[in-house]
Amino acid sequence: MRKKHKFPPKWLVTSVWIIGFLLLWEFGAFLVENNPKIQNPEYILPHMWQIFASFFDTNLTTATQTPFQVVLEACGATLSRAGIGFLIGLSAGFILALLMNLSHIVEKVAFPYLMLIQVIPILGLAPIILALTGDIGISRMVIAAILTFYPVSANTLAGFKSVSTEQKQLMFNYAAKIPVTYWKLMFPTCIPYFFTGLKTAAPMAITASILVDTLQGDGGLGCALSQSLKHNTTIYVFWEIVIAAAAVGIFSFYLMGMIENMVSPLQRINRKLKRGDKG
Amino acid sequence: MENIKEPVKNDIEISIENVSMTYQADNGTDVKALTDINLQVKKGEFVALLGPSGCGKSTLLNIIADLLHPTEGNVIVGGTTPKDARLKQRYGIVFQRPVLFDWRTVQKNVELPLEIMKWKKEDRRERSTKMLGLVNLSDFANHYPQQLSGGMQQRVGIARALAINPEILLMDEPFSALDEFTKEKLHEDILRIWRKTHKTVVFVTHNIQEAVYLSDKIVVLSPHPGRVSAIIDVNETLPRPRVPEMKTDVAFNQLVLKVRNSFEEV
Amino acid sequence: MKKKNAKKVLALMTAALMASASFVGCSGDTSSSASSDASTSAESKTAKLMAAAEGAVGNWGLGNEYEIQALLRKYGYDTSYISQAFDMDGFDTDEILLASAMTYNELGLVKNSYDGGYNYGDTVSVIDMNEEGVAMLEDMLFCTKDFAEKNPETVKAFVYASMKGWAYACANTKEAAEICYKYGSSVSPDHQAYMADESAKLVSTDMSGNTVDSSAYGSIDKNAVQQTLDLCKKYMVLDDSTAADKLKNMTTEDVYNDTFIKDVIELLNSNETPSFKPEKKEVSIQLKWLPDAQFMGYYVALDKGYYKEVGLDVKDSDIVPGGGDVGETTAVSNGTVDFGVTWVSNLISANASGMDLVEVAQVFQRSGLVLVYKNEWAASNGVD
């Protein structure tokens, strides 16, 4: 096979865009800075370098922590808390998809409500869920789980439905029992779909966790965010959090991709084949 | 047409009696897919079910394979009901598409039915290696389906169907998606395998030449409603073994013509 | 322009009317009648400021707005206000001309130059709700009626230790500020010290400006509660008609129970070491805001071991910071925590909607809410 050198390479495209974005940001910051009407430019749009400098700021902004330490600790709290809700949501979503695929009655009952969950502004319900459960940890899990639930179950169900009739007939002809059919055919087929759901759900679970953080002074990115907005820490904590939150969201997305690469046999094979082609 | 009153003999592998199949269309009307089908397939016989789209030939095959249940009539496969035949793994099935699992190697694909039947690992390996040898794919055992050509994939499908060593091989237009060259090669392969294994083969096709070249007996089905319009014995005109040169014989072409005419008679 | 003038005149007239009304109302109180002249002049000044800042009065809303609404109504304006963020940027940028501030927090940020501060120094002045007669009681200690009934000793012990903490904190504000800072405060130490001083003033001064003796910290003044309740009845808009009816018929009895604090004050003054038999030893408290010197009494009580002394088990994590979107009232009502710190008005709205909460100690004896304005702006509108 003739080797084609792709131009521009992917890394170049990505870096050009990132640089472009940074330039745009800096231009905006420049405008904000030089607008005489604006007294506190760092509250509206600080320079990117100012934000990055604040990462290395050694001045304490709370009793014991520098801004970066505050954000780092909050990040850890948010990720771990979101993780639990995410796991619950994905298990529930997967189980429901399984039940819906196994039973027509379950499918008929659940499907409209699944649609409804997607349309209802769950995040707006966060305070009321907190009031209902009375525990911030539980409500965080509930909200993260509900947000995770829909994309996972909808995609997994689509994965089950994507199994071709012939494949199912094949298993039927081999007199394979239902668990065997699921294990050998249905699950492997739906793995990519399942992960598509996870990739949508993971950043949502984190958004949910951050929002719930703001509901009570219990740590986490959202809590630090609202504290910095309430002038209890330097405003750069806020900007660091904006960046950290975006980074955590993107990280969660790529983490799902990485896990898929490890777990999914198909991904593994495709990777192997790609390597084979090159070699 | 053969006498339907004739009792089922020991050498009859598949017997279809008075089978009708009706299903309901989306608009609520009944559609007759098959009416009053009578057919018997002897042990080791290569039978082609031939007909245009919509004649119910695949439906008939699905009834034999227990994928569909006839609204009327009786079906006996390997001396038992289709369901028992399926549960006892009396037949292997090959579809129009290879239906391989992308995430399994060629060898593991062939081993799939054996895994389901809970064979031991060594036995599985031995059997699948043998089957891959039969379809000339020994060198590709560790490849993945997406690395193989369409013809090779279909051969894997055949190997898989034969892995459980069934008495019957059901094939649903197995070569219709392949190009002409591959198809001809697979014709030789399937004839070779059939000679070697003495399986009873039910072969659904819409290609007259293919049916004539491969089979002992052609069951011509006509549509609206699906019914048997002729059963033609091929061996009388075209003796075994069949070789590619036969395709240019006058006898071959006359038989093709005869089969085609049996449609036009309807 | 003409309309604005007309409103100004109206405002002045209303102010005058209100002033005379309050004069009549307070006639029983000799100390206030003596200062009525001063208060009248203060009110005419306020009237001018309110007129100049029409449409640019800010408050955070979310249950903190009633005093401001009462003030607006007092001077004849619509009760709407600009929703103020939890910073003073709006004030800084002149978007909000009369901005709400708590004396112990936002006002310090506006005046001082430390981290997060706006460094206005003495170039700003305030309208005090206490002086305007629209003050409502704020920070107080509460629990559910059910809890108080079932665990009277626990409540008494908790109030005892907390008030002991407050007394110590008010006497030693510097140390109290340091203690708060240690317990995870997120504001600068300088601001913490400022907060401690100002909070102490609210604990030790009542609505009419009289000093509260340290032996009477936490006592509940029926008249002050009545004033708070009356203002709530006027300005609290409840969409649910059942709740609105309940509010209409509410009396001070539905709000507080002063038996605990009375016993506690007696015990504190007796100089004996009391012994309690708390029914529930592990208790927790939900604060109204982020952890800082506004709640120094509890942190001091924790740090000095006052809770342990009375046989209660209160850990660091049992003092739960607030500042979120679910009220302390809900947290206490659904049993997440045992005690809470909230404003009396918040408890009133919670009880109107069907909760059963009861105030057990009034920590802040006067309102800490002020409207802050820039002197320069005031001068340009004819107020010095």
Place this chain on the structure above:
Amino acid sequence: MRHFLKSRKCRMISSVMYPVLFGVIIFVLWETQILHSIMNTSTDVLPVPSKIASVIGENITKLMGNLWITTVPTLIGLAVGSALGYAVAVIASIFTKWGGGGITLVSCFNAVPIVALAPIFNNLCKHVSTDIGTRGMAAKALVVMMLCMASMSINAFRGLTELPPFSTDMMKSYASSKRVTFVKLRLPNSVPYIFTALRVSVPISVISALVSEYFIDTREGSATFCPGLGRMIRDTILKCQYSAAWSYIAIACLLGITLFVVLMIFESVMLKNRQKQ
């Protein structure tokens, strides 16, 4: 009988009946407060449906006023954001090699939580207008716009570039210009993708409008000013007015559902003659 059970009509009836039955059961459990004992909560926090309905009835004008305040920026943000997102996708699809990277960058905006976006845009809009209502609307609409733009540009880019096999070759064989190929092939091909994007955007736009109201300047405190549904939900919850909070939530849900249903109807009309993929 068996035939009837398998018939289309019966299937349709059952797919309506089962969920309705389920809904009725939940409703009854809720109304009779059995749900409360299951969830271990009280009617203070979780009022029964009839109570919520009566509160809605009592405050319908106020609710509608707040609904309007939330709906306007939602729709503006949705429309402008989707249009911009599509424009971005079109530009990216012209320069496919470079554009893909830009789309990846835009998709990263999706990962920025609404909670962080809202205060930024609130600050940015401080100088947009002297009128606080207009300013708040602009800030809300911007938040909604950002999120809708992201999802639209990602999907539309796929719609504009992932074409049926051989279709570009076919257009080339007709010597069709880039512009004609765009109008005749890429544009129609992207229509289903637009709807995919909108299915994501519509719920997100409602949610982001509600959540951003938590952080956005407004004027409130009297009957004449409506700060919006999200703000009212937060306000009523903090004041423990849970039946009122639920009435605002119900209206917010209704907004989300209505927009989605409208979208579905629109989609089914627009894509009526397309083959299912």
